Amino acid sequence: MDKELKFSWSEILKFGAIAGIVAIYVILVGMVEAFNDRYIISETVTLGQIALFSPVFLLGYFAADKARQIKSTGFAILSSALVGLVGGIFVAALLFLGANINMRAVFLNVSPDLLKILHLGQETMLGAIAANLIISAIVGLFGGLFALTPHKWSNALLVGLSIVLLMGIMQELMTITFGSKDWYKPIGKFIYAQKGLSWGGAILFLILGAAYSLWRGSGKFRPAAKVAKMPAKQRMTVSLAAWALGLIILLALPKFLGSYPSEILTTVGIYIIMGLGLNIVVGFAGLLDLGYVAFFAIGAYTVGVLTTSGKLATVGWSFWMALPIAVFLAMFAGVLLGIPVLKMRGDYLAIVTLGFGEIIRVLVLSDWLKPFIGGAQGILQIPKPHIGGFVFKGPQQMYYIVLAGILLVGYVAWRLRDARVGRAWKAMREDEDVAEAMGIHLVSTKLMAFATGAAFAGLAGAIFAAKLGSIFPQSFNLIVSINVLSLIIVGGIGSLPGVVVGALILVGLPELLREFADFRMLFYGALLVAMMLVKPEGFVPEKTHARELSEKEPFAPEIEPEAPAREII
Amino acid sequence: MFHRFMRRHDTTDIVMWLIGFGLLAAVLYGSYVTLSSGKYDASVWLDFTIFGLAQGSVYALIALGYTLVYGILFMINFAHGEVFTGGVFTAYFVAIALENSGFIERHWVLSLLILMAVAMTVSVLVAVVLERIAYRPLRGAPRLVPLITAIGASFFLQYTYRGIYGSGIKTYPDFPALDGKLNMFGREWPILTVQALVIVVAALMMIFLYWYVQKTKAGKAMRAVAEDKEAAALMGIDVDRVIVNTFALGGSMAGVAGILYALLFKQVNAFMGFIPGIKAFTAAVLGGIGNVPGAMLGGLFLGIVESLGPSLILDGLGIPSPYQLKDAIAFTLLVLVLIFRPSGIMGERLSEKKA
Numbered sequence: 004m005d006k007e008l009k010f011s012w013s014e015i016l017k018f019g020a021i022a023g024i025v026a027i028y029v030i031l032v033g034m035v036e037a038f039n040d041r042y043i044i045s046e047t048v049t050l051g052q053i054a055l056f057s058p059v060f061l062l063g064y065f066a067a068d069k070a071r072q073i074k075s076t077g078f079a080i081l082s083s084a085l086v087g088l089v090g091g092i093f094v095a096a097l098l099f100l101g102a103n104i105n106m107r108a109v110f111l112n113v114s115p116d117l118l119k120i121l122h123l124g125q126e127t128m129l130g131a132i133a134a135n136l137i138i139s140a141i142v143g144l145f146g147g148l149f150a151l152t153p154h155k156w157s158n159a160l161l162v163g164l165s166i167v168l169l170m171g172i173m174q175e176l177m178t179i180t181f182g183s184k185d186w187y188k189p190i191g192k193f194i195y196a197q198k199g200l201s202w203g204g205a206i207l208f209l210i211l212g213a214a215y216s217l218w219r220g221s222g223k224f225r226p227a228a229k230v231a232k233m234p235a236k237q238r239m240t241v242s243l244a245a246w247a248l249g250l251i252i253l254l255a256l257p258k259f260l261g262s263y264p265s266e267i268l269t270t271v272g273i274y275i276i277m278g279l280g281l282n283i284v285v286g287f288a289g290l291l292d293l294g295y296v297a298f299f300a301i302g303a304y305t306v307g308v309l310t311t312s313g314k315l316a317t318v319g320w321s322f323w324m325a326l327p328i329a330v331f332l333a334m335f336a337g338v339l340l341g342i343p344v345l346k347m348r349g350d351y352l353a354i355v356t357l358g359f360g361e362i363i364r365v366l367v368l369s370d371w372l373k374p375f376i377g378g379a380q381g382i383l384q385i386p387k388p389h390i391g392g393f394v395f396k397g398p399q400q401m402y403y404i405v406l407a408g409i410l411l412v413g414y415v416a417w418r419l420r421d422a423r424v425g426r427a428w429k430a431m432r433e434d435e436d437v438a439e440a441m442g443i444h445l446v447s448t449k450l451m452a453f454a455t456g457a458a459f460a461g462l463a464g465a466i467f468a469a470k471l472g473s474i475f476p477q478s479f480n481l482i483v484s485i486n487v488l489s490l491i492i493v494g495g496i497g498s499l500p501g502v503v504v505g506a507l508i509l510v511g512l513p514e515l516l517r518e519f520a521d522f523r524m525l526f527y528g529a530l531l532v533a534m535m536l537v538k539p540e541g542f543v544p545e546k547t548h549a550r551e552l553s554e555k556e557p558f559a560p561e562i563e564p565e566a567p568a569r570e571i572i
Numbered sequence: 573m574f575h576r577f578m579r580r581h582d583t584t585d586i587v588m589w590l591i592g593f594g595l596l597a598a599v600l601y602g603s604y605v606t607l608s609s610g611k612y613d614a615s616v617w618l619d620f621t622i623f624g625l626a627q628g629s630v631y632a633l634i635a636l637g638y639t640l641v642y643g644i645l646f647m648i649n650f651a652h653g654e655v656f657t658g659g660v661f662t663a664y665f666v667a668i669a670l671e672n673s674g675f676i677e678r679h680w681v682l683s684l685l686i687l688m689a690v691a692m693t694v695s696v697l698v699a700v701v702l703e704r705i706a707y708r709p710l711r712g713a714p715r716l717v718p719l720i721t722a723i724g725a726s727f728f729l730q731y732t733y734r735g736i737y738g739s740g741i742k743t744y745p746d747f748p749a750l751d752g753k754l755n756m757f758g759r760e761w762p763i764l765t766v767q768a769l770v771i772v773v774a775a776l777m778m779i780f781l782y783w784y785v786q787k788t789k790a791g792k793a794m795r796a797v798a799e800d801k802e803a804a805a806l807m808g809i810d811v812d813r814v815i816v817n818t819f820a821l822g823g824s825m826a827g828v829a830g831i832l833y834a835l836l837f838k839q840v841n842a843f844m845g846f847i848p849g850i851k852a853f854t855a856a857v858l859g860g861i862g863n864v865p866g867a868m869l870g871g872l873f874l875g876i877v878e879s880l881g882p883s884l885i886l887d888g889l890g891i892p893s894p895y896q897l898k899d900a901i902a903f904t905l906l907v908l909v910l911i912f913r914p915s916g917i918m919g920e921r922l923s924e925k926k927a
Binding site: 110342347350488525 | 582584587588591647648665668705706709710713715716717718719720721723724725726727728729730731732735736737738850853857891896897899900903904906907910911914
């Protein structure tokens with residue numbers, strides 16, 4: 004018994020230390036300061052404080068969750084508060100050090116402003132340290148209590164808090180979008196204060212979110228099941244109506260939202276097109292392509308070169324004439340780069356495609372090709388597309404081109420998925436040798452995947468060039484490939500709706516949070532790691548792939564991890 | 573005759589050969605034009621080669637990290653370039669402190685040792701934490717899973733360094749003792765002192781590593797785990813510990829490589845590790861990944877090719893400002909090796925030994 008108690012104490016120290024180290028990391032990397040001007044709840048809670056205290060909350064949660072299984076509830080609550088306290092000691096220590104020695108020479112972010120934030124409104128050092136310890140302990144305690152609440156209620160609370168957070172972040176967007184509309188003014192006045200949500204708004208959203216979660220959890224909300232029970236004819240009508248309604252909403256969106264949100268949506272849309280393409284290569288066919296941005300660049304540069312009226316003007320075609328050429332060239336490049344890597348598998352393929360992407364980037368930047376594609380200065384004056392007299396001049400108009408592109412590409416991807424070639428891709432993903440033995444022609448199947456994926460990226464690139472009106476090589480670096488890869492992984496590898504969800508989360512949300520721009524890649528990197536560790540099948544998983552990744556597969560043979568490694572050498 | 577040829581080799585093989593021959597012809601033609609034009613004389617070529625050797629030995633040290641990990645876990649530690657950055661970037665702040673106190677001028681050897689110790693410590697720490705958090709839980713997962721994790725970790729670390737230390741390019745302090753040409757045994761040698769030091773230190777590290785892997789008990793355990801994890805575990809080897817050891821060893825090599833890199837190129841920033849990382853991976857593949865001497869030779873070879881390539885080949889082909897395409901040469905080499913000889917230069921010997 005004594006030994007077990009000791010184990011728990013050291014466990015508390017461990018959890019607390021992790022919380023403290025993560026909190027210090029969040030501080031040093033600059034998030035607390037950068038997010039501190041973003042009020043979620045007026046004059047009370049900033050996003051910076053949320054970033055500062057969420058490690059303590061989380062570790063308090065985990066500690067209580069673990070302690071509950073071994074010990075009494077009381078002990079669990081106590082341990083979560085103690086974890087919070089230990090975490091608070093770390094932060095307080097950083098505060099003390101930062102105030103007494105100049106840490107700024109190394110840790111850029113330990114500025115006087117940051118120290119002021121860490122004082123949490125207290126004037127004296129002693130008061131600040133006490134405030135840190137007390138608040139951390141309380142937040143840790145809340146984490147513990149959260150772990151002990153029944154699942155139904157904690158879930159409801161979580162949904163409610165997420166809605167509050169989301170609405171807090173969206174304040175600026177809401178004001179820009181609806182600020183001038185008459186119907187919005189009283190609503191806006193009620194939910195938002197000068198900065199952040201008003202208390203009334205926060206409570207309203209908390210209740211709304213929690214109520215929604217409880218209602219969904221009660222099992223009464225099952226429209227899909229209801230539709231499935233209907234007779235065939237009625238079912239058809241309902242789904243047609245749902246599609247029509249969805250389409251009308253999508254068509255009306257830019258008019259309703261205005262210019263800035265449309266801009267965000269077009270960016271998201273371009274990533275959706277690319278995501279659908281990479282999803283075919285990585286998700287369906289299982290070929291990890293890190294040089295995907297190359298095809299995006301080829302599409303963009305083709306449109307740029309063929310349509311520009313600037314210094315590099317060539318034929319001066321219209322966008323619509325250049326578009327098929329761009330898609331075709333990207334597709335051709337996909338086949339061309341696909342041939343050499345036909346015999347490669349897994350990680351070597353990833354590195355080679357990464358190499359291709361880098362080679363193309365270096366070539367685009369070089370003086371050698373500068374007379375044709377402008378080198379670092381890029382291509383300027385790319386005309387906007389037009390149909391007759393209608394010019395797609397702003398984001399509100401470009402939106403329709405992007406939407407048309409998504410619908411087209413989405414339809415193609417959806418049809419291909421269950422077509423002969425789609426099934427061949429999946430078979431190849433599971434096991435190349437077996438697929439070949441089953442009569443699948445690996446060469447053409449692989450090249451088909453590369454070509455389709457590349458064509459989609461080419462389309463996205465073409466639209467991208469027309470949207471911006473000028474293109475620069477900096478827009479086509481490895482980061483784009485990683486972004487696209489992240490969004491299909493978050494959405495669920497091989498899942499079509501997953502691409503849309505992933506793009507909205509990973510591309511849409513950061514656009515709302517300008518301060519977030521600096522931490523975007525940091526976040527993506529952490530997300531890739533976390534997804535692989537916790538939820539490799541993604542948030543909207545595709546069925547077969549989820550089964551493949553989970554270990555509960557009924558008849559899966561135990562494959563030794565190193566077995567396939569020998570094959571690629 | 574033709575039919576038999578076609579039956580033995582499919583179309584893609586033939587396409588590949590044509591590409592290969594085309595590139596080979598371009599390389600030969602470019603070299604021929606440059607050499608016959610006499611644009612550069614022998615001493616310039618010697619300088620290029622020595623510079624290539626120096627940067628190649630840095631690549632070789634980084635490549636050892638890839639090769640060691642691959643040899644044991646069969647995964648590409650994509651974030652190894654960031655392990656390298658972590659050490660040298662952290663040591664930068666120590667270097668600045670040493671310079672401000674005048675310590676570098678007074679005891680440059682000691683300062684160098686201190687910097688290396690700092691860089692090694694941080695790199696080892698990064699490598700070990702990386703293994704613990706990101707890779708260990710994924711042992712035995714499908715192959716793409718750890719690779720994607722490694723890519724994520726790589727970006728996470730890059731932007732962590734940027735967030736913590738700032739985004740600017742920082743200039744490493746100068747070592748006055750290392751300026752100019754090497755002066756030894758009463759004459760001046762045609763090599764910069766820095767380059768000589770880099771080559772010597774890298775060689776010493778590689779000898780140490782070779783000794784460690786071949787002669788010590790820990791090295792023996794490492795080789796046993798690389799051969800067969802289960803059998804090694806049955807023989808009483810703590811596999812987890814050996815894997816941590818491997819990451820630490822790779823990390824320490826990367827730490828030293830970082831300081832050498834800083835001595836050669838003088839600049840550090842948060843993203844500096846990425847390109848050398850990929851190049852070192854190229855070097856590891858060149859030498860046959862998983863093969864320690866192979867990684868060393870691959871690094872040196874890549875360094876020399878990269879240093880000679882632009883002026884020897886690209887200049888001859890009439891490409892303006894060929895040095896911009898330096899990286900493209902390394903990546904092309906990577907692609908070619910992976911396509912034509914994925915087992916690497918020394919791969920054959922390795923497979924014989926393991927068979």
